[in-house]
Amino acid sequence: MTQAIAKPNPHVDAVADAILQLDDIEVIYEQVIFAIKHISLQVSPRSIVALLGANGAGKSTILKAISGLVPAQRGEIVQGKIYYQGVDVTQATPGDLVSRGLVQVLEGRHCFGHLTVEENLLTGAFVRRPSARVLAQELETVYSFFPRLKLLRKNHAGYTSGGEQQMVAIGRALMADPKLILLDEPSMGLAPQVVEEIFDIVHQLQQTQGLSFLLAEQNATVALRYADYAYVIESGHVTQQGDAQTIADSAALSDSYLGASR
Numbered sequence: 001m002t003q004a005i006a007k008p009n010p011h012v013d014a015v016a017d018a019i020l021q022l023d024d025i026e027v028i029y030e031q032v033i034f035a036i037k038h039i040s041l042q043v044s045p046r047s048i049v050a051l052l053g054a055n056g057a058g059k060s061t062i063l064k065a066i067s068g069l070v071p072a073q074r075g076e077i078v079q080g081k082i083y084y085q086g087v088d089v090t091q092a093t094p095g096d097l098v099s100r101g102l103v104q105v106l107e108g109r110h111c112f113g114h115l116t117v118e119e120n121l122l123t124g125a126f127v128r129r130p131s132a133r134v135l136a137q138e139l140e141t142v143y144s145f146f147p148r149l150k151l152l153r154k155n156h157a158g159y160t161s162g163g164e165q166q167m168v169a170i171g172r173a174l175m176a177d178p179k180l181i182l183l184d185e186p187s188m189g190l191a192p193q194v195v196e197e198i199f200d201i202v203h204q205l206q207q208t209q210g211l212s213f214l215l216a217e218q219n220a221t222v223a224l225r226y227a228d229y230a231y232v233i234e235s236g237h238v239t240q241q242g243d244a245q246t247i248a249d250s251a252a253l254s255d256s257y258l259g260a261s262r
């Protein structure tokens with residue numbers, strides 16, 4: 001089902017600078033479980049914004065609310081508005097959003113294990129159906145950021161390492177020609193050196209391609225090193241926000257999730 005999403009935003013002047021704006025978002029699962037409440041946040045163009053918090057804090061729900069995936073989880077946005085590029089997309093479908101350049105990389109990477117690395121990347125361009133020539137150029141661009149994927153392009157993705165699968169998942173998102181990428185726990189289950197490699201590429205994509213990222217991370221230490229701005233989420237609420245350095249220096253950050261990775 002495709003929803004109309006071209007409603008004018010009455011607050012467009014106030015949010016003109018943000019590529020993404022959430023105003024007072026509330027999500028309920030199965031009509032009883034309140035997962036997030038009163039979530040308001042912004043992502044500026046060409047920025048990396050981190051959502052930090054412990055297991056179950058509500059980070060993934062925020063990303064799924066933005067990317068239109070909440071209904072697929074038997075959830076509902078019951079309050080608030082989401083604006084992407086100044087347009088109300090609160091009820092938009094994932095397909096609508098991908099075609100507008102808002103793409104999510106799900107937690108756990110979700111590669112198609114039986115497809116090759118290159119076939120996985122090509123699935124990312126499916127919505128746009130570019131010409132063969134453009135597709136080849138775009139693949140080369142992705143390979144320029146992930147040279148290792150070019151070497152592995154004929155291998156089955158299911159036989160690559162966790163870090164390589166994360167690269168495939170991000171590479172596939174890039175093939176959708178995004179402006180904003182939502183990344184859910186990119187560091188999960190990866191060795192520290194691989195995590196640095198992934199974040200370094202995210203940083204390069206921000207700097208050279210002008211992409212924006214909103215990423216959910218339990219590994220606050222590494223996320224704050226690369227992010228421009230961060231929101232701390234606890235029990236479905238924003239409890240703290242600020243530029244990354246301020247949050248990193250803040251004594252209010254609980255050791256329950258920062259301590260382990262310090």
Ligand SMILES: Nc1ncnc2c1ncn2[C@@H]1O[C@H](COP(=O)(O)OP(=O)(O)OP(=O)(O)O)[C@@H](O)[C@H]1O
Nearest residue numbers: 029033035053054055056057058059060061062073
């Ligand atoms: N599909 C669902 N049905 C019911 N409750 C859910 C569902 N998904 C998440 N929840 C609940 O919503 C709350 C927020 O979960 P969410 O996955 O958004 O947190 P998170 O911070 O991303 O944690 P994690 O890092 O473990 O993914 C939790 O209490 C969780 O149990």
